Amino acid sequence: xxxxxxxxxxxxxxxxxxxxxxxxxxxxxxxxxxxxxxxxxxxxxxxxxxxxxxxxxxxxxxxxxxxxxxxxxxxxxxxxxxxxxxxxxxxxxxxxxxxxxxxxxxxxxxxxxxxxxxxxxxxxxxxxxxxxxxxxxxxxxxxxxxxxxxxxxxxxxxxxxxxxxxxxxxxxxxxxxxxxxxxxxxxxxxxxxxxxxxxxxxxxxxxxxxxxxx
Amino acid sequence: xxxxxxxxxxxxxxxxxxxxxxxxxxxxxxxxxxxxxxxxxxxxxxxxxxxxxxxxxxxxxxxxxxxxxxxxxxxxxxxxxxxxxxxxxxxxxxxxxxxxxxxxxxxxxxxxxxxxxxxxxxxxxxxxxxxxxxxxxxxxxxxxxxxxxxxxxxxxxxxxxxxxxxxxxxxxxxxxxxxxxxxxxxxx
Numbered sequence: 022x023x024x025x026x027x028x029x030x031x032x033x034x035x036x037x038x039x040x041x042x043x044x045x046x047x048x049x050x051x052x053x054x055x056x057x058x059x060x061x062x063x064x065x066x067x068x069x070x071x072x073x074x075x076x077x078x079x080x081x082x083x084x085x086x087x088x089x090x091x092x093x094x095x096x097x098x099x100x101x102x103x104x105x106x107x108x109x110x111x112x113x114x115x116x117x118x119x120x121x122x123x124x125x126x127x128x129x130x131x132x133x134x135x136x137x138x139x140x141x142x143x144x145x146x147x148x149x150x151x152x153x154x155x156x157x158x159x160x161x162x163x164x165x166x167x168x169x170x171x172x173x174x175x176x177x178x179x180x181x182x183x184x185x186x187x188x189x190x191x192x193x194x195x196x197x198x199x200x201x202x203x204x205x206x207x208x209x210x211x212x213x214x215x216x217x218x219x220x221x222x223x224x225x226x227x228x229x230x231x232x233x234x235x
Numbered sequence: 236x237x238x239x240x241x242x243x244x245x246x247x248x249x250x251x252x253x254x255x256x257x258x259x260x261x262x263x264x265x266x267x268x269x270x271x272x273x274x275x276x277x278x279x280x281x282x283x284x285x286x287x288x289x290x291x292x293x294x295x296x297x298x299x300x301x302x303x304x305x306x307x308x309x310x311x312x313x314x315x316x317x318x319x320x321x322x323x324x325x326x327x328x329x330x331x332x333x334x335x336x337x338x339x340x341x342x343x344x345x346x347x348x349x350x351x352x353x354x355x356x357x358x359x360x361x362x363x364x365x366x367x368x369x370x371x372x373x374x375x376x377x378x379x380x381x382x383x384x385x386x387x388x389x390x391x392x393x394x395x396x397x398x399x400x401x402x403x404x405x406x407x408x409x410x411x412x413x414x415x416x417x418x419x420x421x422x423x
Contacts, residue, residue: 145277149312151312201353
């Protein structure tokens with residue numbers, strides 16, 4: 022009898038614990054669902070920093086841009102600037118809260134576009150987030166590798182035939198705070214690490230991420 | 236009974252929320268405190284093992300003995316590279332004759348200055364590795380230093396008879412990888 026009473030007590034206690042656990046999980050899930058914006062699996066991941074109020078500008082180093090090989094020849098700075106300006110407009114027109122001013126002087130905040138010799142077996146292009154204050158970028162730097170060869174409107178990313186506009190889209194994505202999207206389905210992000218046709222323009226996942234940030 | 240259960244639920248949820256928010260705040264605080272922090276994102280070609288085997292001078296099997304971060308001034312900014320010193324066990328190409336080799340990678344941390352690169356190989360002390368090494372390119376950012384050809388794609392961790400790296404993320408038998416490299420080179 023005593024033993025049965027003890028068992029009943031244990032059973033009651035266990036039932037209460039189970040109810041409490043279930044209720045806690047349900048309540049916490051509800052809180053999470055209400056407080057955390059729904060994360061679209063396609064949304065491109067964001068880097069930890071961004072441009073304050075969505076404001077920045079682009080500064081071109083013509084002497085460095087002249088060192089970039091376009092189809093095996095050099096001194097194409099003005100053509101590269103024209104292409105990059107199209108990329109800049111594409112971003113500004115697509116993301117309402119992003120204001121990237123055009124060709125300007127090197128005063129913060131700004132994105133510097135140039136080139137470096139990054140090595141024959143190095144990266145194609147790199148974007149470095151080299152100066153920031155708190156959560157805000159002050160200066161980002163996009164450097165094309167002078168040891169690689171690019172093309173204008175080749176619409177491919179094969180060896181020695183990299184569409185420079187595609188590459189600019191991807192790097193500008195980094196420069197405004199998009200990270201690589203490792204799990205993106207085909208065509209949902211221009212931020213997949215390996216170049217593909219998705220780099221041709223801002224994709225839905227990228228737009229969603231930038232709209233959430235700016 | 237039901238009221239008690241709801242009360243407990245709210246208390247527990249509140250505790251979890253407080254811990255979460257505190258963690259977030261401390262996390263952000265740490266992030267904000269970071270200065271001299273450079274983060275690099277790179278776009279790369281896809282370098283296959285065969286391509287690297289056929290186009291690089293050295294394919295070194297070795298053991299990481301030392302990792303030394305160094306600061307390099309770059310157009311007014313400070314960027315950290317790390318020099319990786321390896322005891323050379325074998326150069327599959329037979330070209331490298333020294334007992335040790337030093338390769339430079341981008342990334343590291345020293346004196347409160349940190350550089351993080353998502354495209355460079357990372358190394359651990361006492362790690363056994365196979366790396367494809369590019370020739371020195373004096374005018375490049377690597378200067379008078381060897382570097383890993385293809386960056387993260389040119390490094391394979393060797394462990395328990397297997398090799399792990401780009402192209403073989405789930406691993407390949409070490410001897411099979413070496414055979415593949417030697418076969419690719421013989422076709423050169």
